[in-house]
Amino acid sequence: MGCGKPTNPIGPIHSAGCVCDVVRAILDIQNQAVRDECQPCTANCFLEPLGGIVSPARSHADTRVFMLITKDGTPFKAFFSSPTADPCICTSVFFRVEDMFDECCATLRVLEPLCSFDSSESTVDLLSRDGCCVNMKKICKVDDWNSTESCITVDLSCFCAVQCIADVDLGICD
Numbered sequence: 001m002g003c004g005k006p007t008n009p010i011g012p013i014h015s016a017g018c019v020c021d022v023v024r025a026i027l028d029i030q031n032q033a034v035r036d037e038c039q040p041c042t043a044n045c046f047l048e049p050l051g052g053i054v055s056p057a058r059s060h061a062d063t064r065v066f067m068l069i070t071k072d073g074t075p076f077k078a079f080f081s082s083p084t085a086d087p088c089i090c091t092s093v094f095f096r097v098e099d100m101f102d103e104c105c106a107t108l109r110v111l112e113p114l115c116s117f118d119s120s121e122s123t124v125d126l127l128s129r130d131g132c133c134v135n136m137k138k139i140c141k142v143d144d145w146n147s148t149e150s151c152i153t154v155d156l157s158c159f160c161a162v163q164c165i166a167d168v169d170l171g172i173c174d
Contacts, residue, residue, distance in 0.1 A: 019068070020104040020156045026064045026164070027097045027106075051167045061167035063096045065111060065145055068154070069161035075134050076159065077126070080110040080150035089125045093134055094145055094165065096172070104157045111170075112146040113139075147172060 029050050051061035068076040075093035094111040101107075113124040124142050128135045147170040 017104060017157065019159045019162050020100075022162045023066075023097050023106055023156055024100050026066060026162075027100055030062065030064055030097065060169045062172045063111075063145075063147075063168050063170045065094050065096065065165040065168055067093050067163045067165060068095065068156075068159045069163065071158070071160050073160075075139070076154075077134055078108075078110045078150070078152045080112055080148040082112045082123070082146060082148045082150075084112070084123075084146065086123055086125075089123045091125075091127055091134075093126060093139065094142070096147070096170070098151060105153060105155055107151050107153050110148050110150040110152060112148050113142040114144040114146060115141045116143055144168070145170065 029048050032049065050064060070076050077091050077093050078095075079090050080092050081090060092110050092113050094113055095108040096111055097106055098109050099107040113126060114121045115124045121144060124138055126134050126138050126142075145166075145168060
């Protein structure tokens with residue numbers, strides 16, 4: 001059966017709108033940006049307050065970085081432009097939710113994937129050599145993100161999963 005469809009004749013195993021619910025929760029958590037003590041560190045997308053994923057001590061997070069997984073199990077990718085990035089590197093699988101509307105649609109900010117080398121950062125080219133697919137090994141090298149001006153509007157009901165990666169301070173509200 002397809003993603004979000006019942007796999008049990010008695011009823012659905014999971015909600016068809018679970019990705020929508022998770023992204024809506026991420027938006028609410030980002031908007032609250034509470035400064036309470038963090039709960040134990042987990043990668044649960046519903047974990048509050050913002051800053052609880054990866055580093056519970058992080059107190060100035062304004063973004064919960066996440067990936068969307070397509071129905072074939074691959075990360076969803078989008079294009080971005082950034083004045084600091086190599087112009088030949090323009091694809092990312094990392095997002096920040098900016099807004100939600102019409103039940104299950106969202107505006108996502110595409111985040112520039114970065115990797116720290118010594119004391120400098122460089123943009124990570126996530127695509128395979130032939131440029132067709134996301135190179136999963138390169139995703140693991142990403143350890144930081146930059147905000148971009150690139151946004152995309154998506155229908156969240158087209159995705160099977162959402163994976164929260166980290167809580168970070170991108171200076172969105174500065």
